[in-house]
Amino acid sequence: MGPTLGRDDVELIQRDTLYQGFFRLEALELRHRLFEGGWSDAMRREVHHRFDAVGVLLYDPHRDALVLIEQFRAGAIDDPTSPWKLEFVAGLVDKDESLEDVARREALEEAGCQVGQLTKLHTYYPSPGACNERVTLFCGLVDTQGLGGVYGVDDEHEDIRVHIVTFTHAWELLEQGRLDNAMSLIGLHWLAGQRASLRAASQRAALSTTDAKRTQ
16 A cells, blocks of 8 residues: 555644634644655645544344434535434543443433443544544444433433334435434444344343243
């Protein structure tokens, strides 16, 4: 693949804050090394600074079901179909919380859901061309019995409807374009490969529990 370029191959000439609110917009003047040698001309790039985020694919292997949430998304206000989007549970990272704690907190706040085993899938940049946000995606095992309803934090103006859907239905939503965000694409393709082993492990655990009760 050739030599790897790194942080030292970028010269940051100037950094200006264009807007500071809940998020920050910066203008960067920079230049960088070129693959064929030498340096680029100075250029201006605008970068949207966001908090890092955590997403959780909530999966019930016993019922082969997922927890999806539906909420209004301002960024999709011009979507020709609807700005209400189906998604995985997700939230922003507080500097004093571990990523795992964020995953469990958001699952409880947004879906009323207690998470068991957590497995880290990926950490990725959703849009590195103009945004510094990094997303860490987990799979969290849950019991979907009795789940559903409307959740969210009032102070954050959240109005979140919880859906429990089978894996097959979730995959159909993906193919239909109803699940149209990177987190869902990554998570469902991962689950397609791991689903059989997760279900088998769940069945073994259930049998072990049953055997233990019989011997008491």
